[in-house]
Amino acid sequence: MVESSELVHRIRRDFPILSRLENGKRLVYLDSAATSQRPVQVINAVKHFYEQMNSNVHRGLYEMSEEATQAYEDARSNIASFVGAKPEELVFTRNATEALNLVAYSWGRANVREGDVIVTTEMEHHSNFLPWKLLATEKNAKLEVVRITDEGLLDKGCLEEKLKLGPKIVAITHASNVLGTINDAKAIARKAKDAGAVCVLDGAQSVPHMPVNVKEIGCDFMAFSGHKMLGPMGIGGLYGRYELLEDMPPFLTGGEMIKEVHIGEVNWNDVPYKFEAGTPNVEGAIGLSEAVNYLRNLGMNWVRSHEKELTAYALSLMVNESSVHVYGPLDAEKRGGVISFNIDSVHAHDVAQILDTEGITIRSGHHCAMPIMDRYGIPAAARASFYIYNDKEDVEALIQGIKKVKRVFSVE
Amino acid sequence: MSDDLYRELILDHYRHPSNFGHLKDATGKYRDSNSNCGDVIQMEVRVKDGKIDDVMFTGVGCAVCIASASLLTENVKGKTVERVLEMGEPDVLGLLGLKSITPERGKCAMLPLKVLKMSLLQGQKQA
Numbered sequence: 332m333v334e335s336s337e338l339v340h341r342i343r344r345d346f347p348i349l350s351r352l353e354n355g356k357r358l359v360y361l362d363s364a365a366t367s368q369r370p371v372q373v374i375n376a377v378k379h380f381y382e383q384m385n386s387n388v389h390r391g392l393y394e395m396s397e398e399a400t401q402a403y404e405d406a407r408s409n410i411a412s413f414v415g416a417k418p419e420e421l422v423f424t425r426n427a428t429e430a431l432n433l434v435a436y437s438w439g440r441a442n443v444r445e446g447d448v449i450v451t452t453e454m455e456h457h458s459n460f461l462p463w464k465l466l467a468t469e470k471n472a473k474l475e476v477v478r479i480t481d482e483g484l485l486d487k488g489c490l491e492e493k494l495k496l497g498p499k500i501v502a503i504t505h506a507s508n509v510l511g512t513i514n515d516a517k518a519i520a521r522k523a524k525d526a527g528a529v530c531v532l533d534g535a536q537s538v539p540h541m542p543v544n545v546k547e548i549g550c551d552f553m554a555f556s557g558h559k560m561l562g563p564m565g566i567g568g569l570y571g572r573y574e575l576l577e578d579m580p581p582f583l584t585g586g587e588m589i590k591e592v593h594i595g596e597v598n599w600n601d602v603p604y605k606f607e608a609g610t611p612n613v614e615g616a617i618g619l620s621e622a623v624n625y626l627r628n629l630g631m632n633w634v635r636s637h638e639k640e641l642t643a644y645a646l647s648l649m650v651n652e653s654s655v656h657v658y659g660p661l662d663a664e665k666r667g668g669v670i671s672f673n674i675d676s677v678h679a680h681d682v683a684q685i686l687d688t689e690g691i692t693i694r695s696g697h698h699c700a701m702p703i704m705d706r707y708g709i710p711a712a713a714r715a716s717f718y719i720y721n722d723k724e725d726v727e728a729l730i731q732g733i734k735k736v737k738r739v740f741s742v743e
Numbered sequence: 744m745s746d747d748l749y750r751e752l753i754l755d756h757y758r759h760p761s762n763f764g765h766l767k768d769a770t771g772k773y774r775d776s777n778s779n780c781g782d783v784i785q786m787e788v789r790v791k792d793g794k795i796d797d798v799m800f801t802g803v804g805c806a807v808c809i810a811s812a813s814l815l816t817e818n819v820k821g822k823t824v825e826r827v828l829e830m831g832e833p834d835v836l837g838l839l840g841l842k843s844i845t846p847e848r849g850k851c852a853m854l855p856l857k858v859l860k861m862s863l864l865q866g867q868k869q870a
Binding site: 676677678679680681684685695696697701704710711739740 | 848
């Protein structure tokens, strides 16, 4: 068994960007919840595609196109198996946002009627909130929002109440991008099923950071983004239960997603191609497949335990820092490696900007989750997030940076 | 550049902003936010004989945004509406004592002027 710190040291060597300087300082990258960095293996896989087999897929009869098609479909199988799905149950999308919109537009429009109930929560990223809000408005359906507790956990009593309304859809995040909270996806999926609802999970912050198996969880849909899990930007996935995907109308229409088009009649293509109109992001899929190999090599259990260790360490230091407020559960067991915080009388922007002068990159703002900001009565928050290439030294740099912010703003 | 951003002028105006509050008999009022960061500024302005008679602001924002609003409200009193409508980024940076600003922080710095102009235009529409 390799020591964690030794392994992280080795991992860091695979990420060329980590050797760049930020404002003349060592780059301390703490914004992986926004987008992760990519290892050289992923960069090379995309480069290899461009240099050796760039051609359109599912079209050409020549060798190179066959190779590209094979590589694209191999990527689909590999990524599907990573989340425990069958290849035909994985639809490639641009990202989790598009995947969630696909479900809302396609399944939602076909199945939600006037007066129906859609359940979502206060801790959602806007991408798992707005599609449902729009759908509810369009269909004259009711959007019911499950509240969160002061600790930043889903209010279970409130969820039970909402489930009693007999919702058509229960759309919940697996892990919060602001509070870090990890929701009990399996229990939620079972309860949603018992209530007769389709369960949609936003896995954007869970699939990159912990073992996720859609069949074990028992959800109907799960969305995730490739760029948050070492893959390229512009590629993501939607897992959908096969029977549901089969019955669903297409989302976007055009090339690839049809079998036959005549002026009078159209036959849609098979699942999942029915949902992949137009030339897909082949190099993205190939890159993401390589990212999945990289994560699989490390083992998702290691990824989770490494991040838990860093989170527990960071939390232990931050709660002892005066004038610093941390949001979300303080128990690393209940949360992922995302820590949102504020410093008394300092705006999150100023926190981020001063940290940047020390080479520390964090996110600041409302994190596309304004209902959470409302819940805690704050306009914005600073957020540090960890991944496989971060270590305790990065956490310590963050704490030193926070001390600098307090000095600049004369905060005790 | 960013260390430069947190000089005493900006920090002072952030901690103790001038003209913070509401205005009686405002002739124009406008509120807007920065979609990315959630900075919110409201300007209340009173125009008399084509000149800014008084202006007050309220809002929540970062040091750059609040200092910009504070310095701007100090600066525009007594100026003609036409002159204020002609102001732009160089004027705001000048008030803040900055030579340049990154595009993201530029939005924070420019929000107060944008809102002030809107409050003036809104006042003109109502007059």
